[in-house]
Amino acid sequence: MLAAIGHPQRLRIIAGLSEGRVHVSELARRLGISRPLLYLHLERLEKAGLVTGDLELASDGKAMKYFELVPFDLHLTEDVVLAALRADEEEGLKDVQETPR
Template sequence: MADAPSGDQLVEMLAALANPIRLRIVATLAGGRDYVSHLAREIGVSRPLLHMHLQKLEAAGLVAGRLELSDDGKAMKFYEVTAFDLHLTPAALAAAAQTLTSKES
């Protein structure tokens, strides 16, 4: 993410990272891309649970998935961390708050 995230984007990113499993997924993928079955074994969760967490991370723009074919023709979904850089300072939070569209408390 080249520009600072908007308030809504920041809320979504922080919500996605506020879960221990999702934080472990990002940490694992920081070492390089991986496919779902292997990533599930590495993290120690079921594939359906992993998919749920990956969807949340993907919606927040923190990971990206791509379907690829293996040498034997099997479809495999690979995920990798996207380029993002969050600097949380009081000024950055104040600027992000000015762009919030949601008034939820």
């Protein structure tokens, strides 16, 4: 969760979603970032359990993706920071091991 919120763009996304459920295109316009970049950040936030996305069909049959915040409460302690650091280091090691040479 710390890694997910440890990026300024993701904090801006959380702030944008604090106003309520919003369509991806609208959120991208409000934040001034591209939809592909927004989707990358939303995926990270969703994986951390901070946001949820729902796909809906508009009356014209067009797929519409909406996101909203999931209620969360983060208590920052020394143990939480150390666990996040270990997880980040393990993820980095895993990425290096999976990279083809």
